[in-house]
Amino acid sequence: MYDAFRSKRLAEQRALDAADQEIIAKALEDGVETAWDRFIDQQPQCGFGQLGICCNRCAMGPCRIEPFGKKPDRGVCGATADTIVARNLLDDLSTGAAAHSDHGREVLEVLLETAVGKSQGYQITDETKLKAIAAEYGINTENRKKEEIAEDVARAMLEEYGTLKNRIQMAERAPEKTKDTWKRLGIVPRSVDREIVESMHRIHMGVGADYVNILLHAMRTSLADGWGGSMMATEGSDILFGTPAPLRSRANLATLKQDMVNIVLHGHNPILSEMIVKAADDPQLKERAAGKGAKGINIVGMCCTGNELLMRHGIPIAGTFLDQELAIATGAVEVMVVDYQCIFPSIAQTAACYHTRVVSTSQKAKIPGTTYLEFRPETALDTAREIITVAIDNFPNRNPGRVRIPQKPVDLMAGFSEEAIRKALGGTYKPLIDAIVGGRIRGAVGIVGCNNPKIKQDYGHVTLAKELIKRDILVLETGCAAIACGKAGLLVPEAADLAGDGLGSVCKALGIPPVLHMGSCVDCSRILMLAANIAKELGVGIGDLPIGGAAPEWYSQKAISIGTYFVSSGVYVVLGIPPKIFGSPNVTSLLAAQLTDLVNASFAVEPDPVKAADLLEAEIDRKRKALGI
Ligand code: SF4
Ligand code: SF4
Known part of the structure; x- marks a missing residue:
């Protein structure tokens, strides 16, 4: 029998937002199954899977490694926990990179069809961006129609997916120091599809067995996504539909x-x-x-x-x-x-x-x-x-x-593309850099990613964002993280009252929220560009900047790719949901510690968003100290 009291209690446990709670209770009343119910049905979830030490890659398996040092310590083929965990991680990451990049490919295909007059309803909207990208690719724009330029730009970007030139043009946008790090590690992305296909090759039985080598390729594949497939998705969409600028709307x-x-x-x-x-x-x-x-x-x-x-x-x-x-x-x-x-x-x-x-x-x-x-x-x-x-x-x-529709939508402000942020600052990052150097803004953190029924819906995003802005750390968001903070009322200029005195004063002067909505998941590339442009203005690498990243409620393989291209670009990332790597102490230690020596950034796992804020604040302080500010 339906128990209204139990439903209300369950709804409060499942979601932070009052409108969501109301409808969760209704779904329970209506007897409608949701992901939260299916999550309960799945308990207990397999411990081997959670640790990443099961392998179902070939017909000799499935195999599982005993996690406490007993037998079996190898799969039938002889793979160790290190190999199995690293291969599983590369598999997941490459799936995510493929999803982002294939989305990008479809945008570019539409751009091409629009340029040659074969699409219906589309047009080229941002001609300025089209010409800027044409210049990056060395495409002539003089005395040419926008459709002619767009055809060449679309073809050049589509060519990046399988290019033979062994580099992706968009990745040239990274600061020199960051690119030097990639070269030194041998992780410069060579083409979008090549890295993903090579991942599939490497995880086949009897190919990659060295976890370090497998993980280095994971980094390279993630860079092909962030500085390739995702970035081209963002840029192609801006050309077709316009580059976002600040605007008002509502959520929930x-x-x-x-x-x-x-x-x-x-x-x-x-x-x-x-x-x-x-x-x-x-x-x-x-x-x-x-x-x-x-x-x-x-x-x-x-x-x-x-x-x-x-x-x-x-x-x-x-x-x-x-x-x-x-x-x-x-x-x-x-x-x-x-x-x-x-x-x-x-x-x-x-x-x-x-x-x-x-x-x-x-x-x-x-x-x-x-x-x-x-x-x-x-x-x-x-x-x-x-x-x-x-x-x-x-x-x-x-x-x-x-029918039951909750009563109150929440106001928000969105549209903070990298270009819009630069414009709000007066066309240069100098005011932001001055605020960071002067300590009014101590740094910035990109909060990105999903929901996951393993954590109360939106609690991780909203709590972490509130903690960071209180500590004068600017928050940049994409994906479901941004929507969560929109529902919680953090995407309005008035939320500056929740920020520390320094960040609050900067936001009030500019009329912007302390949490900036920068777009969809592929638009994490906008965060990369923001970081790259600031680093270039300072003459440093992205890894030197007092910034961080977080994915408090991630579920998707795409989030693994995003987190890895952030880290590979020099940005420390805190995950709220543990990745499936703890069955290999070697892989865990590489990702959580040793990477710092290579890219000046690493991963951390912290489910408590307040403690995650502590970790991010400590990292920002470490980088501020190294910069002498
Ligand atoms: S690849 Fe090795 S560990 Fe994986 S299923 Fe086949 S035999 Fe087992
Ligand atoms: S990948 Fe994650 S953040 Fe993006 S839409 Fe899906 S759930 Fe949301």
């Missing part, structure tokens, strides 16, 4: 509307979500919605595709990774549109509890139980209109008796 499940057709855009690639936003402006569709009794069409974002729309258009964002089922459980969603990454395979089962239809769109990500409307650049706008029509026609099927 209360962005859904009682009297409107609600469409949730979930997934990652803006090439889909941008077209749906564009199509929703169609007067015929608005009329159709009115004909079905709706007051309009309400588009809201979720996860990183939501971040892309929020950053560029101020489209409200309904929530993070763990909100995908909750949005449906409001009973008010007509359609959830998905492309790929971070979409629960069971999402159609959740939708089946209500009238919601899930529309899948990517031939790479077909999901049983969803309505499949394949999205192609050449018919993008038509498909977007078709999807919206499905949503409008589903509006009358909504059961008002099963």
Whole structure:
């Protein structure tokens, strides 16, 4: 029997945000299974897996290593715990790098098709960025139409995926000292696809057995993502849809509307979500919605595709990774549109509890139980209109008796691209550098990544951000971390009151929040560029800067790649969820300690966000001291 008191208590344990708690309780009342329930069903989770010492790589296995020094201490092939842990980590990291980079490839393919007039509904929006990137690639821009330049730029960037020149142009943006470190370690990325394919080769049985060598390649692969695939995803999206600038919007499940057709855009690639936003402006569709009794069409974002729309258009964002089922459980969603990454395979089962239809769109990500409307650049706008029509026609099927939408959305400010931050500072980083040197801002930390039912939703992100700004440390965010802090009210200029006196005074003078939303997961490349530009202005490497990174609630293989390219670029990273490496003391010690001698940065694991802030503060102080400030 439904126990309201128990549901409320469970909801409070599961999520920090009041709107989320309300809908978690409703989901429990409605008997709708969520990731939190499935997490309980999975307990106890396998200890071998958690330590990273199981291997299912070949048909002689699966094999497991005894973690307490007894037998078996090797797999059937003879692999040790060190080899197995390192190979598993490289496998996960490369999956993440591939996901980011393949997303980037699709953006560039759309850029190319737009340039040659084959796409529908897209245009080249940021000509300044297009020309700046053309210059980086040595592409002539004089007396040429933007489409001609864009064709060459798209081809040059697509070529980076399999280039034979043994270097990626975007990685040249790193400071000289940082690049020298990569050269010394032999981890300069050679091409995007090559590093990922080589990873797959190296983890095959009988190839890599030396954990150090395997992990060095993991670093190189991550750099091919951060300074390659992800960076090109960001830049290509900016050229097509515009480089973000500060704007206002709202967050949480209360962005859904009682009297409107609600469409949730979930997934990652803006090439889909941008077209749906564009199509929703169609007067015929608005009329159709009115004909079905709706007051309009309400588009809201979720996860990183939501971040892309929020950053560029101020489209409200309904929530993070763990909100995908909750949005449906409001009973008010007509359609959830998905492309790929971070979409629960069971999402159609959740939708089946209500009238919601899930529309899948990517031939790479077909999901049983969803309505499949394949999205192609050449018919993008038509498909977007078709999807919206499905949503409008589903509006009358909504059961008002099963609808509950939380009351209050939270205001936020987003749109802090690297270019926008520089502009806010007056076109140069000097004011920021002066504030850091003078100690009003002690440093900066990038908080990134996901939700994970292993930790109360948003608690890690929000607590860590609050702790850091209190200590005069500027926070830069992407991904679900940024959405979490948006829901918690930290992305408004008024949040400067929660910051220390120094950071607070700088934010008030500039009219910016102490926690800056810099975009989606691929936009972690914006954080890299911010760090690179400041380091270049100071004439140092990224590893010399008083900065850090954190992923308090990560779940995704993409986060492993992000964390590793941060560390490989010289940024210390604290993880809130332990990675599956503790079955190998050698791998653990390399990543948590010895890397400092190589790249002046390492990983740490600290589930308590207050203690994580202590670690990050200590690292910032260490680097300030080394800089003599
Ligand atoms: S690769 Fe080695 S450790 Fe892995 S399953 Fe095969 S035999 Fe076992
Ligand atoms: S932050 Fe993590 S959960 Fe959120 S969209 Fe990105 S990868 Fe997915």
